[in-house]
Amino acid sequence: MNEASLSALFSILAGLILLSAFFSSSETGMMSLNRYRLKHLAKTGHKGAKRAERLLQRTDQLIGVILIGNNFVNILASSIATVIAIRIWGDAGIAIATLLLTIVILIFAEVTPKTLAALFPEKIAFPASHALGPLLKALYPMVWLVNLFTSAILKLLRISAKDAANDHLSREELRTLVNEAGALIPAKHKDMLVGILDLENVTVNDIFVPRNEVVGIDLEDDIETILRQLRSSQHTRLPVYSGDINNIRGVLHLRNISKLLLEEDVNKAMLMQLSREPYFIPESTPLNTQLINFQKAKRRFGIVVDEYGDVLGIATLEDILEEIVGEFTTDYAATSPDIIPQDDGTYIIDGTAAIRSINKTLSWKLPQDGPKTLNGLITETLETIPETNVCLKVKGHRVEVLQIKDNVVKAAIVHPLKRRGR
Known part of the structure; x- marks a missing residue:
C-alpha cells in the first residue's frame, strides 16, 4: 500500500472517530436536556428546542438511530484501523490496532464528547437535531426492525414502556426544585411558592384567631358602649353575638355603618340590618380548600367551629394569604x-x-x-x-x-x- 492510500485511510479513520464523537455527544446531550426547560423553549418558538422535543417524543427511535450510527461508525473504524496496522506492523498490528483504537475512541469519541454534552446539553443537542431528524427518516426501516426485537425482549422480561416513570413532578419534587433554583428565583418568591405548596398541609385550625382574642359586638351591651367600640375599632369586620360568642348573629362591616355613626338615633336593630349572615368554617378544612371556598362564597371572614358547632375563633382571607406572602406590614399587631x-x-x-x-x-x-x-x-x-x-x-x-x-x-x-x- 502506497503512502497516498495510507494517508487516505488515516483521513477516513479520523473522520469516523469524529462521527463517533458526534453520536456519543448527541446521545448524552439529548438525554441530559432539562425536559421542563425544553418545553418552555419550544413554547417560546425556539427551533432547536422544537426539533429536540419532537425527537424525544419517541425516545426508543432516537436511541435506536444514534446507536445504529455509532456502532456502524465504530466497527468501520475498527476495520480500517486493523488494515492500517497490518500494513505497518504486519500480523502484530491486530493487537496494536485494538489497543490504540480503544484508547483513541475512549478519549476522543466517548469520554470527552459525552462530558462536554453533559455539561452543555443544549449547545450539543440543538445543533445535533439538525442531522438526527433526517438520519432517523433515512434509517427508519432499520430502526423499526431493531425496536421490534427490543420490544419483544422487553415483553419476555415483562417490562412495559407504560411502567416507566412519567415526567410529572410531585409536590415534594417541585418544592425541592424551587429551593434549588438558587439566584434564578428571589428568596421572597421562593418563600411564596413554598407557602402555596404547603397550603394543603395546613388547616384552618393552625391559623385561626382563638375565641378569647376575638373582638366582637355583644348585643347585650348598651348602645353607647357598642358605638364607642365601633368608633375605636381597629378591625374592618366584627362578629355580632348575643351574650356569648357561640350565639353568633352576624358579621358587621364598618364600611356599612360609617354614615350611620354620625346619626344620633342609632339602635341595635339598625346594626343587625347592616350585618351579614355569618359564614362558618370547619376547623379541619385545609387552607387550599378554604381559599377556594372564600372565593366561591365571595367572603373574606369566617367563623371557625368544631365538630360540635361550638365557636373556636375566626379566620380571614388575610390569614391564609399571610401563609403565602408572610406577615403584612400593615398589621396593627406588628407593633406587639x-x-x-x-x-x-x-x-x-x-x-x-x-x-x-x-x-x-x-x-x-x-x-x-x-x-x-x-x-x-x-x-x-x-x-x-x-x-x-x-x-x-x-x-x-x-x-x-x-x-x-x-x-x-x-x-x-x-x-x-x-x-x-x-
Whole structure:
C-alpha cells in the first residue's frame, strides 16, 4: 500500500472517530436536556428546542438511530484501523490496532464528547437535531426492525414502556426544585411558592384567631358602649353575638355603618340590618380548600367551629394569604409581636402564640401534632395547669413560665437548643 492510500485511510479513520464523537455527544446531550426547560423553549418558538422535543417524543427511535450510527461508525473504524496496522506492523498490528483504537475512541469519541454534552446539553443537542431528524427518516426501516426485537425482549422480561416513570413532578419534587433554583428565583418568591405548596398541609385550625382574642359586638351591651367600640375599632369586620360568642348573629362591616355613626338615633336593630349572615368554617378544612371556598362564597371572614358547632375563633382571607406572602406590614399587631428576643439569646413568647408560627419564625421543631399554642403545649407536657411559675423541658428546649392568669399561661421564656460541642 502506497503512502497516498495510507494517508487516505488515516483521513477516513479520523473522520469516523469524529462521527463517533458526534453520536456519543448527541446521545448524552439529548438525554441530559432539562425536559421542563425544553418545553418552555419550544413554547417560546425556539427551533432547536422544537426539533429536540419532537425527537424525544419517541425516545426508543432516537436511541435506536444514534446507536445504529455509532456502532456502524465504530466497527468501520475498527476495520480500517486493523488494515492500517497490518500494513505497518504486519500480523502484530491486530493487537496494536485494538489497543490504540480503544484508547483513541475512549478519549476522543466517548469520554470527552459525552462530558462536554453533559455539561452543555443544549449547545450539543440543538445543533445535533439538525442531522438526527433526517438520519432517523433515512434509517427508519432499520430502526423499526431493531425496536421490534427490543420490544419483544422487553415483553419476555415483562417490562412495559407504560411502567416507566412519567415526567410529572410531585409536590415534594417541585418544592425541592424551587429551593434549588438558587439566584434564578428571589428568596421572597421562593418563600411564596413554598407557602402555596404547603397550603394543603395546613388547616384552618393552625391559623385561626382563638375565641378569647376575638373582638366582637355583644348585643347585650348598651348602645353607647357598642358605638364607642365601633368608633375605636381597629378591625374592618366584627362578629355580632348575643351574650356569648357561640350565639353568633352576624358579621358587621364598618364600611356599612360609617354614615350611620354620625346619626344620633342609632339602635341595635339598625346594626343587625347592616350585618351579614355569618359564614362558618370547619376547623379541619385545609387552607387550599378554604381559599377556594372564600372565593366561591365571595367572603373574606369566617367563623371557625368544631365538630360540635361550638365557636373556636375566626379566620380571614388575610390569614391564609399571610401563609403565602408572610406577615403584612400593615398589621396593627406588628407593633406587639408574640416573640420577643432577649440579649441572652432566649425568647419571651406569648402563651397564645401558635406553635407553627414559632417554628416558622425561629426555625425550631416544636411538636405540631398536638396543641396548637405554646400554652397548650406547656399544659400538655405538665399534664396539669401550672399554679405557679415552673420550669420544664419540651423537645430539648427549656421553658420557664413567666405569667399565669385565668388558668392560662400568658407568657414564657423559651431557651433555644444548645448546639453540640459548646
